[in-house]
Amino acid sequence: xxxxxxxxxxxxxxxxxxxxxxxxxxxxxxxxxxxxxxxxxxxxxxxxxxxxxxxxxxxxxxxxxxxxxxxxxxxxxxxxxxxxxxxxxxxxxxxxxxxxxxxxxxxxxxxxxxxxxxxx
Amino acid sequence: xxxxxxxxxxxxxxxxxxxxxxxxxxxxxxxxxxxxxxxxxxxxxxxxxxxxxxxxxxxxxxxxxxxxxxxxxxxxxxxxxxxxxxxxxxxxxxxxxxxxxxxxxxxxxxx
Numbered sequence: 001x002x003x004x005x006x007x008x009x010x011x012x013x014x015x016x017x018x019x020x021x022x023x024x025x026x027x028x029x030x031x032x033x034x035x036x037x038x039x040x041x042x043x044x045x046x047x048x049x050x051x052x053x054x055x056x057x058x059x060x061x062x063x064x065x066x067x068x069x070x071x072x073x074x075x076x077x078x079x080x081x082x083x084x085x086x087x088x089x090x091x092x093x094x095x096x097x098x099x100x101x102x103x104x105x106x107x108x109x110x111x112x113x114x115x116x117x118x119x120x
Numbered sequence: 121x122x123x124x125x126x127x128x129x130x131x132x133x134x135x136x137x138x139x140x141x142x143x144x145x146x147x148x149x150x151x152x153x154x155x156x157x158x159x160x161x162x163x164x165x166x167x168x169x170x171x172x173x174x175x176x177x178x179x180x181x182x183x184x185x186x187x188x189x190x191x192x193x194x195x196x197x198x199x200x201x202x203x204x205x206x207x208x209x210x211x212x213x214x215x216x217x218x219x220x221x222x223x224x225x226x227x228x229x230x231x
Contacts, residue, residue, distance in 0.1 A: 004163075006163075034218065034219075036221075043207070043221045043222060043223055043224060044158075044164065044221040045221075046218060046219070046220060046221075049218060091161070093163050093164070095163075095164075095219075108166070109166070109219060110166065111156075111163035111164045111165070111166075112163050113162055113163045114161070114162065114163045116161075
């Protein structure tokens, strides 16, 4: 259980275009979804947190107008990179979490396989 | 927010136990210690987590010191597929449950 998928797994686009990345929780309802970015040889950097039906909370330094997040349902969140430029080329990873009861931490996070974005 | 310190890299022989240390001296009383790993070009994979007691599952064991200022992840019989970056994370104390990843430890398992 607790499978998270991302689509597409990789995408190449031209500079100035917008790219949408989907994150789906396949076998559970995700109360919260997170979006991370990872540059080569670096760690994951949290970009934003979103709850279903409400606006995303962005980390400091992340442009909310450039990285649009929509969390329309308990199983789907989308990240749209608007007017992409070569410096936006990165590995984008989502995670989804749900409340798991008192024995565990407040909620568990399960990660998608990531989306490799290359902007030419 | 509690931060963690891990060695940047570690080599391990296949079949041997791998002991990965993590320091989290500023951890607060109700923060959990989580371990994730990331195999190259994949999303992170949950390994194990704990609060104060030692934990074991099918993947690994987690040993947390009594003062909770450090912990050790033990992979009992390392295989080549265990080669990955291992992240020790202390869960932030907020309702969102955010995970802040540090640099992690690059573990290379050699034949």
